[in-house]
Amino acid sequence: MPVGLLPLPFLKRHAVALMAVLGLAACSEHSSSTGAPAAPAAPGRSVRAPVTIEVCGHPVTYARVPQRAVTHGINITEMFLALGLQERLVGYGGLRDVKRLPQAMQPLLASVPDLSNQGMNLETLINAQPDFVFSGWAYGFRQGQITPGSLRELGIDSYVLSESCIRQVARERVSLEDTFNDLLNLGRIFDIEERATALVNAQRAELQRITDALGGLxxxxxxxxxxxxxxxxxxxxxxxxxxxxxxxxxxxxxxxxxxxxxxxxxxxxxxxxxxxxxxxxxxxxxxxxxxxxxxxxxxxxxxxxxxxxxxxxxxxxxxxxxxxxxxxxxxxxxxxxxxxxxxxx
Incomplete structure (x- = not known):
């Protein structure tokens, strides 16, 4: 059924079923640096102190560590894989061909269901039983269809790509720090802050080398x-x-x-x-x-x-x-x- 034909009452009717899947057993995590397959790490924890993060200018509190995540958008999925979070994925969308990913990342999605290669579909999303969705406005989130607000009514946490917030709130400028901030926020949400910080520090260092080389243009x-x-x-x-x-x-x-x-x-x-x-x-x-x-x-x-x-x-x-x-x-x-x-x- 097309997403646009699913009204809010449809969402509410499925809330009880979805709430029952939350708090599932933890999946193990992988460490990662630049997106290559990472070595197994200790099992993730589903319980930790709540963290509050600013998302599109508004504070959002994440009470638990997500265990069943869905990503929508090829770049968004790459972020997730670069952080070694592939074992938390129960589905992805917005990727027409896995071969569009860097070669090292392609095997990481081998056992993950492709929920949609076009727009985000609510019925398919519900069947995946997620407790977390990562996407962006005009990537998968769209007013009148699937939004962070409609997911919240189903008990599903979400995170919105910072660059896409311009479609909802005023911003002064876009910056590569937006990407770094998203990676660090995911690190906090998934309780892998050390891993996210290492990845971001390496990228900031490389960016600084480029900036230094261009000094005095x-x-x-x-x-x-x-x-x-x-x-x-x-x-x-x-x-x-x-x-x-x-x-x-x-x-x-x-x-x-x-x-x-x-x-x-x-x-x-x-x-x-x-x-x-x-x-x-x-x-x-x-x-x-x-x-x-x-x-x-x-x-x-x-x-x-x-x-x-x-x-x-x-x-x-x-x-x-x-x-x-x-x-x-x-x-x-x-x-x-x-x-x-x-x-x-």
Whole structure:
């Protein structure tokens, strides 16, 4: 049944059944550094002192350590796996093909059910009997469908991706610290703070090395992010993660004056703002080379500098959205923009 056809009374009728599955026996955890398969750790604890975390500007209290988690969104699932939490997963969604994950992560989902490769489906979600859902607004959470509030009525905890909060509350800017903050918050929720801190510290150190190498830049190349679209391009404004990544790589997003995240632009502005580089986001719609050939073959773009010089950088969708591969992608972009200052990954 489509999610949008499931009204709130449907949710309430299933609350008792779902409450019965909470507090199940703990699953064991794995330690992790960068997302490679981790060694087994001591069994997780379902009972610990409640922790309160700010989520989209509001305090949310987590009374227990989740034991049955569902993730929705490829980058969100990668975050979970990078923290070694695969044994807590009872399902995932929003991933069209497991092969889109880094190779080391692919076996970690071998025994985890794929609940939906499109939108989050409530009936399927209920059947998985989760006690925790990690997603984001416009990733899996949508008003009138599945929301943190509707899950709360069923006794299911949730966490919202920080970058996506712009769709619900005002924010000053997007930052790579949003990704780090999400990883640290998951560490607190799942009682693996030491592991999360180690991962974040390693990524912050790498980001600092890139920043140091770019010290004293006099020029910031203009960058256009091309996600999809032919008649109208889908790109990123100032509140999407590529904005922070381009800044960290010593560049300037040509649409950084637009108060949006992922958004529709227009080719006239792309031509007028004349980007030096184009980031092509690989989301399989179509292939990256298909997008490249489309851009090269579009007559009105022929005088855009990035097109004339064929200056393209490829990013996986999960690199261009908040996740454990953001910093590696920043280095790759920084090397393209400033090859004399920044070495290849």
């Amino acid at each position: 006099k020029e910031k190349p203009r960058v256009f992010v091309f996600d999809s679209g032919t008649d109208i391009p889908v790109t990123t404004g100032r509140y999407a993660m590529p904005q922070a990544m381009i800044e960290a790589a010593g560049g300037s997003n040509i649409f950084d004056d637009l108060n949006s995240s992922w958004m529709s632009g227009n080719w006239e502005d792309v031509i007028a703002r004349n980007p030096d580089w184009i980031v092509i986001v690989d989301n399989d719609r179509p292939t990256p080379d298909g997008k490249r050939q489309f851009l090269l073959g579009k007559p009105e773009l022929s005088q855009v500098k990035a097109i004339r010089e064929q200056n393209f950088v490829l990013m996986d969708f999960s690199e261009a959205t908040p996740g454990p591969r953001n910093v590696d992608a920043v280095r790759r972009l920084a090397h393209a923009l400033h090859p004399q200052q920044v070495t290849q990954p």
